[in-house]
Amino acid sequence: MRFPETPLVLLHAFPLDHRMWDEVRPGIAEHIELITPDQRGFGDAxxxxxxxxxxTVATDVIDRLGGRRVVLGGCSMGGYVAMAVLREAPELVAGLLxxxxxxxxxxxxxxxxxxxxASRIEEEGPGFVPDAVLPTLLGSETTDRRPEVVAAVRTxxxxQDGAAIAWAQRAMAARPDSSEILRNSDVPTLIVRGEQDTLIPAEEADALAALMPKAEVVVLAGAGHLPPLEVPEQFTGAVARWLE
Structure with missing residues (x-):
């Protein structure tokens, strides 16, 4: 499977920005043109x-593509947005990550x-958010052995802007089920999960893959919810093998 002249668009997780892909950018860019936009209110957006x-976020992505067909990828919230793009403009999606x-x-x-x-942010400000989300974002192996990753994610x-975090939480809470959209799609799909991900356990990744006839699952050891930050070499290798 190859995607000639097809860029890869990677959409970041909540509540991060495009910099979550920095460690994997050089390796992936050797195989495919890579685009990593910020989503509504995060980073520079x-x-x-x-x-x-x-x-609304999906529309932002569609507008940015300008009719160009892409391999579309996303981590966590970015995955939800990728599915929303598939719902709105399936003709632009050549593959899913x-x-x-x-x-x-x-x-x-x-x-x-x-x-x-979202309500607490509006009442108190976003200062509590890093401590609230870090335990579930990172696997225990990362927390125990790679304090630099914990520090990078905390930063x-x-x-991120508190208003954007609250907005995204409410937007994710309102998202519809995308199972039927995926079931009706026949694009090649790579599903990646961290072995220590407590937010997306193995059975959910398998259920996601079961919806799609051209999906494969890769499990990355030592990673929680953010494999591109926790195990960038493993993540890059998995994506490169799939692309090539």
């Missing part, structure tokens, strides 16, 4: 005044947690 909806993400909508408890964080989270 403006938030605007739209109501929280991942379809889904990292630490799921097709299903949030359960009631998950939605409640997202809205609670990325702490530099």
């Amino acid at each position: 403006s938030l605007g005044d739209d109501e929280p909806d991942l379809a 889904l990292v630490s993400t799921r097709a299903t909508a949030d359960a009631d408890a998950g939605r409640a947690n997202r809205h609670a964080m 990325l989270v702490s530099e």
Whole structure:
């Protein structure tokens, strides 16, 4: 399988920005043109005044593509946006790279947690967010053995705008189930999950793969929810093998 003249667009996780791909950028760029945009309100992207909806973020991506067909990838929230793009403009998606993400909508408890964080940010500010999200974002092996990764993720989270974090939480809480969209897609798909990911356990990655006839799953040892930051060499190798 090859994607000649087809760029790879990678959409970052919540609550980070395009810099989450920095460690894997050189290796992946040897194989394919790589584009890593910031999403609504994160990094250098403006938030605007739209109501929280991942379809709005998908429209941003579609507009940026300008009709160009791409391999579309995303980690966690970025995966949700990739599925929203597939829903709105399937003709632009030549392949999917889904990292630490799921097709299903949030359960009631998950939605409640997202809205609670958004409300707390508006009441207190975002200072508590790094401590709130780090334990679930990173696997125990990363936390124990790679303090520099923990520090890098903490910095990325702490530099994001609180209004964007609250907006994204509400947008993710409102997202629809994408199972049928994926079931009706026949594009080649690589699904990547960290072995220690407590947010996306093995059965969810397998269920995601089962929806798609051309999907394969790669499990990366020593990684939690953010494999590109935790095990960049493993992640780069997995993506390069899939592309080539």
